[in-house]
């Protein structure tokens with residue numbers, strides 16, 4: 001097969017992922033305003049599962065009981081039945097795909113432009129962040145997911161604790177070991193809930209891309225520490241912090257996708273393909289040098305199977321994260337596997353999807369027919385879907 005590495009399985013604890021393609025977490029705006037699973041959200045994931053991705057990280061589910069409209073939530077037991085049917089429905093669409101979920105605590109934002117900072121938490125409140133993640137992990141197990149990813153990237157709480165911008169003076173900020181303290185407490189607490197047999201990954205920023213943020217100098221050390229603690233994979237993302245963003249427009253909350261850092265998370269068309277591979281490569285090298293074989297996920301404008309295979313062959317990463325590429329064409333994996341890569345509908349990196357998310361709208365793709373909430377079946381530019389692909393998709 002042409003893409004041997006890409007389509008080779010990988011095992012983490014008790015779970016074998018059928019290939020090296022991971023659909024990274026992507027807020028869809030398809031949950032209800034209160035954060036419950038909807039039919040549209042379910043169909044979105046079913047469609048992506050049918051296309052042959054090895055794993056799906058279901059979008060960031062909020063562990064905190066506070067308002068964040070249209071974000072998926074896992075902050076109370078009431079959300080478990082919906083999440084359970086989501087997992088079941090994804091498995092009905094593909095009996096191979098492994099289904100995980102990203103859990104996260106955000107920092108609060110208000111339309112007045114106010115944003116919560118890590119310095120705003122009292123020391124005694126931090127245990128609440130740990131407990132929120134533990135309770136969420138129990139719900140993840142109850143819903144039947146195959147693995148958990150703890151969100152420690154972008155503008156959210158744990159990432160902000162890790163950042164050089166965290167100046168807390170109570171042992172949870174300042175130096176890197178102190179900034180890692182809360183994320184480590186969360187990680188250990190979640191591990192205690194899920195046990196030793198269950199894959200538990202983390203997502204970090206390889207670089208924050210603002211002047212007061214982390215660079216690979218810090219992120220490599222963070223990665224080594226979590227490898228040592230037994231993280232089953234480390235997904236390396238970038239940016240999406242507010243620190244260098246302009247103040248929001250009147251009556252709008254701050255937008256983490258603005259500013260230079262904000263523009264780095266999902267690289268635009270003007271950046272080269274594989275924009276963040278060097279960050280994963282640096283993290284992987286540091287982790288390997290420290291003696292750990294923790295798989296490293298890279299994501300960021302990887303659009304071609306040839307490119308994905310080369311990244312794996314050159315040992316720059318172990319898993320290829322595809323987010324917008326799979327939104328644009330969920331059949332990317334099947335088409336690659338069948339050698340029909342020229343029929344992949346390429347992500348234009350236009351960030352139509354990301355801008356919808358920033359406006360709190362339903363996320364869709366500029367390459368789909370107008371108004372569609374899912375990629376249509378038989379989504380090929382010039383020809384009808386061949387019978388053998390059709391067969392795999394039913």
Ligand SMILES: Cc1cc2nc3c(=O)[nH]c(=O)nc-3n(C[C@H](O)[C@H](O)[C@H](O)COP(=O)(O)O)c2cc1C
Pocket residue numbers: 024025026027028059060102151153203237265266267299300301302321322323324325353354357363
């Ligand atoms: C609309 C949208 C929502 C996203 N939501 C999340 C999220 O919930 N959690 C996360 O870690 N990354 C999120 N991302 C980032 C992606 O997972 C991915 O890292 C990034 O888009 C780069 O990969 P790509 O070029 O394959 O899209 C989001 C990206 C987009 C476009």
